[in-house]
Amino acid sequence: MSNPVPPAINAATRLCAVYGRPIAHSASPAMHNAAFAALGLNWRYLAFEVDPKNLRAAIAGARAMRFAGLNLTVPHKLLAVDMVDALDESAKNWGAVNTIKFQGGEAIGFNTDAAAVVTALRDDLGVEIRGARVLLLGAGGAGRTTALKLASEHVAELFLVNRTQSKAEEIAAEIQKQFPAVQVSTAYPKGEVDLVLNATSLGLKHGDPSPLDENQFSLKQAGAVYDMIYRPAETSLLKAAKTSGCRTANGLGMLLHQGAKAFEIWTGQPAPLAVMRRALEENVYGK
Numbered sequence: 001m002s003n004p005v006p007p008a009i010n011a012a013t014r015l016c017a018v019y020g021r022p023i024a025h026s027a028s029p030a031m032h033n034a035a036f037a038a039l040g041l042n043w044r045y046l047a048f049e050v051d052p053k054n055l056r057a058a059i060a061g062a063r064a065m066r067f068a069g070l071n072l073t074v075p076h077k078l079l080a081v082d083m084v085d086a087l088d089e090s091a092k093n094w095g096a097v098n099t100i101k102f103q104g105g106e107a108i109g110f111n112t113d114a115a116a117v118v119t120a121l122r123d124d125l126g127v128e129i130r131g132a133r134v135l136l137l138g139a140g141g142a143g144r145t146t147a148l149k150l151a152s153e154h155v156a157e158l159f160l161v162n163r164t165q166s167k168a169e170e171i172a173a174e175i176q177k178q179f180p181a182v183q184v185s186t187a188y189p190k191g192e193v194d195l196v197l198n199a200t201s202l203g204l205k206h207g208d209p210s211p212l213d214e215n216q217f218s219l220k221q222a223g224a225v226y227d228m229i230y231r232p233a234e235t236s237l238l239k240a241a242k243t244s245g246c247r248t249a250n251g252l253g254m255l256l257h258q259g260a261k262a263f264e265i266w267t268g269q270p271a272p273l274a275v276m277r278r279a280l281e282e283n284v285y286g287k
């Protein structure tokens, strides 16, 4: 199927962009431009490498030029919290901004990352977080947001495992305080879990080992395994999970759903999910 041709760029073209550093491998322009074209919108999405010290000026510049919106990626998401005029509940909750909408001369900050985890788990793996038992690997930035999001979605039991144990313990303490109904521990589970979720960066580099210690937990005891990494498409964790008969998915769905939500915030229209997923797959995997 040939891709729809977007309306020609002219003075009425609305602009969105992603700021990050590095930015060269961002798949967001492919995803959003395909979505704009599919809906016949005269919109375009660009990518800019922005130094953190210029982030405030870059956001102000986009506002002055009447951009429709921005995405922010590493290392800007925390910095931007203090650079917008107002924060949506989502950005307040997670203390990070990955989406800005310019409206009435104001920059409003949103966070579409946290909700995307839950949508991707449901869509790609059929996992419902409410009442689930989950082993979460990783307690960095992504691990922390994910752990708190799962707790807020009424996960039944959460096992937090991290190389640096103290970071897992800090998050566990935060969950115990904020969500006392959730059973949280910082060791590998005994018995079965519904989901193993990798939020570490182990697997990004060629030859990385699995983040899971299979001497402590067998994948035969997991219903499903989600790896937030999407490049490479199959990490050693996902390979082992498939061999053990688990349902598996990689992090492309998270990228898709955070983008789809941003698209809806900017345009007010439902995101064309199938078009966006296909554009991502083409861009990331060349297929």
Ligand code: ATR
Pocket (backbone or CB within 6 Å): 137, 138, 139, 140, 141, 142, 143, 162, 163, 164, 165, 167, 199, 200, 201, 202, 211
């Ligand atoms: P992000 O924002 O992507 O979460 P991060 O905050 O740097 O990035 O977190 C990286 C995560 O991967 C952490 O959980 C980290 O473990 P530590 O907290 O012990 O540093 C984990 N990680 C990175 N390299 C690792 C390795 N070689 N072995 C095990 N865990 C690793």
